[in-house]
Amino acid sequence: MFVSINQLNKQFLDKDEKPTTVLKDIDLQIEKGEFVSILGPSGCGKSTLLSIVAGLTEATSGDIIVDGTTVKKPGKDRGMVFQQAALFPWINVLENVMFPLKKEMAKEEAEAQAKKYLQMVQLGNYLNHYPHELSGGMQQRVAIARALAMNPETLLMDEPFGALDEQTRTRLHGQLEDIWLETKKTILFVTHSISESIKLSDRIIVMGTRPGIVLTDIKVDLPRPRDQHKEEMLAIEEKIMRYLKKEIDKVVSEELSHEASR
Amino acid sequence: MKPVVKRFIFIVVILGLWELGSRMGLWAELILPSPTNVAIALFDGIQNMTLIYDLVASFRRLAIGLVIALVIGTGIGVLIAKSKTADDTIGSMLLAFQSVPSIVWLPLAMMWFGLNDKAVIFVVVLGGTFVMALNVRTGIKNVSPLYIRAAQTMGSKGIDLFIRVVFPASIPYFVTGTRLAWAFAWRALIAGELLTTGPGLGYTLRYASDFGNMSLVIGVMIIIGVIGAIVDQLIFQRIEKSVARRWGL
8 A cells, every 4th residue: 555544543632631532543545646535524633634644743643654654754755735825925936836846956957847847737927926926726726836846656635725716626626637647646635525525536535523533435436527427426425425414413412512511 | 185295395384484483583593493504504514524424423333233233133033932941031031121222231331342432332232132133033933834834844844944934934024123123223323422422423413512503403313313214214114015015914
């Protein structure tokens, strides 16, 4: 397996110093080149899981192996795209994409590589613009180009289109699908949108909340582009909804009983 | 009406009333000299080069003092932003120092350095250092964690992370710190010069006052005010605005 998550647990200390379990016994195997979505209601720990894979957050127990190496800290083999583009406002688009390349290659080479990926996200004409001059969707495309530019085997995406409007999001779905088909990256895509996960991924990991566990693992075996298979997509959506319904009911009843016990 | 026009008319009216009052003898020339006499005093001072020498001397002290203040202030700021112990000790003391006008150090400075340039420069340095340090500290502490996380996933860490991300991300605070350091240093400089030897704008102000030359006193006051306003509004506020815009603040 290319990415292997074994018996992963994560606990945080809450404000009374009591440990709260955010992720419980997560086991997940991902093959090279797979597009996997991690889907769940807010608070299920899906972003924390991705952050642990990125090496930005430490797990309480268990381990993650990516391409034969145990994850201990962040590394260039795992590119990350956040919900906010997180571009550096003091440098222009080209320099932002060149940021991860500065140390490992000559300037001309880095520039050529950065331009290549900016063209892939169709922003070849915006090299000298500064982040504040771009729309939210364009900023996010620069962020994707920046993550791709260091040529990671794995791309980690934490609700990358969550802050964008519907039309922009739909357009970026198409672009991301094309990029994935072209580069053959392994993608871990965190989202709370069921339709987004069905549209994009090979597999959907549905997570439950309190504590965060893997509820089910759904294979999406539909040809791409998937817009022509509305009915099959709808069937999968209903299936996922049934899983999530229980979770949402659980959250609601927990909140109500908490309210009553006060 | 444009603000510039309004401002111009306002100044003309003030000057007119002031001149009128002087001509009608509402107050003695020694109490408040007329605008024309102030203008003559200014013109004379510039023509015989005394005011020019004063300006050069004052700016030399200011430049030396401000540069030292910015360097030391940045150093202290980085230190207290990065070290909790330094922040708990030096950091809390800075606030106390910052609330004391730096001119109170002049008597001590004169004992240490003598009645000369160095004593004034010392007061200027103290005027700018603390406010710079406090702003640098705030800037570094307020760097968005998102930038740091993003840079970490791109393999940046340690000193590379500091130079390429933390430092540039806090530039808006550096600019504000520099502007405030200049403002404090400028005030400290004039106060210091009033109490020491010349040449210098503050020294000439006191000298003119000792000889009852109130026209020159007001002339020097105008120079001090105009320079302060120009540097603050035309230079620093513009830089601050364009930085804030680009940094998305």
